[in-house]
Amino acid sequence: MFEAVAFYLFAFLTIAMFYITVTTAQALYALTALAAGMIFISAFFFILGADFLGAVQIIVYTGAVMALYAFGMMFFDTTRDVKEKNGNKFIGVGLATLAAVMIVAIFMAPIVSTNMQAFYPAIEGIGNTQMVGVVLFTKYLIPFEVAAVMLLVAMVAGIVLAGKKMDLSLTKMSAAQIKEIEDKDKKVLS
Amino acid sequence: MEIGLNHYLILSTILFAIGLVGIMRRKNLLLLFFATEILLNAVNIGFAAISHYYGDLTGQMFAFFVIAIAASELAVGLGLLIVWYKRHGTIDLDTMTSMRG
16 A cells, blocks of 8 residues: 555656656756656665665765766856757657657567566565675676776766866966967867 | 556656657757666666566666666766867757768
């Protein structure tokens, strides 16, 4: 009973938040709605007994990803209204629904046809976090290490791409100096 | 009323459809990134639900790796977006239609 109430409540909230994210014309509203939707999604993980995944969802998405987006939005002109493609709305909605139904069909086909068996069945009496640790550091150790290397590469790429000229302080330079640097950049880039 | 696996898969489908609609109608690249995050989260719900209803932890493992990939994609993508904005002063998709050698 409680599960059903929680499921329908959070399903409604999540769908509403993500709908706001894709339809609003204000980038700040989209960011806030997305952060709220991420937290509501972690509620599903808690309902499903995946406690560690829920905690990771809150920490990574609303802690790291949203902070990074907010940081990135400081660079962009976000107060301006977002322009939209003015195509045929029905084509977009129809294609999206069709693609989603196809993806579900692809995933459901093997489940319906044969009985699935658990590779790593959950053991009674062991908590979710402990079980995740056991499976992650035995069966999935190599993917885990590869993911770690990938995150390192992403960090280096982020620093290299976004951190150019961070040794210069634009607030301490005069307008003429900034203009000079910009002109030099344009000459190099064009 | 009992909540089954199908409920979660239908919810996952709805969220995935919302994300696809966002990808198709957004012009601003930052908001396109938001739509991709919605897609990844929709798939994560499906993985966690299957993991729960079949008593198997593989789905949760997949969800963890999806989260890791989403984080690294975001770091690189946002860096590229900042570089683009510094050069062109806009992050609209329509400005990226021409390639110059």
